[in-house]
Amino acid sequence: MAHQERTFIAIKPDGVQHSLVGEIIKHFEQKGFHLVAMKFLQASQELLKQHYIDLKDRPFFPGLVKYMNSGPVVAMVWEVLNMVKMGQMMLGETNPADSKPGTIRGVFCIQVGRNIIHGSNSVKSAEKEISLWFKPEELVDYKSCAFDWIYE
């Protein structure tokens, strides 16, 4: 059976303000990602500083935290085979200017500081991020009726 990995994906405040929540979720749903958890919240500065801790010494860090805290976000956990590669393919590059046209960042945004979506970039960071944003009981375990039509 195909081994699936979990990733943490967040629609950032600009994605929410541009009314792209449904559109973005549709991409993951239709591609065949398996939804495990989802919530709508305005993240605290503390949570965001933890989330982006690896970037704390970068010059854009204060602006990044302010941007991410400026409005609500949609936090999600999705499961998919080979999630790092698949996530990169779906999201595009960090800088929308370098993102291919078919990717979420390639289609819906222009600048790196307003790139509308976050996705984990390793299995380890996904685990860290999921435990930061979700309690274990918020992760739902169920079988998708489409599983055997998505995986061979």
Ligand code: IDP
């Ligand atoms: P990622 O989101 O593609 O994993 P990271 O390098 O981890 O990219 O950076 C996290 C986030 O920080 C980016 O998605 C973007 O919102 C923001 N960011 C990264 N580099 C810059 C920059 O040079 N200026 C402003 N914001 C940046």
Ligand code: MG
């Ligand atoms: Mg990153």
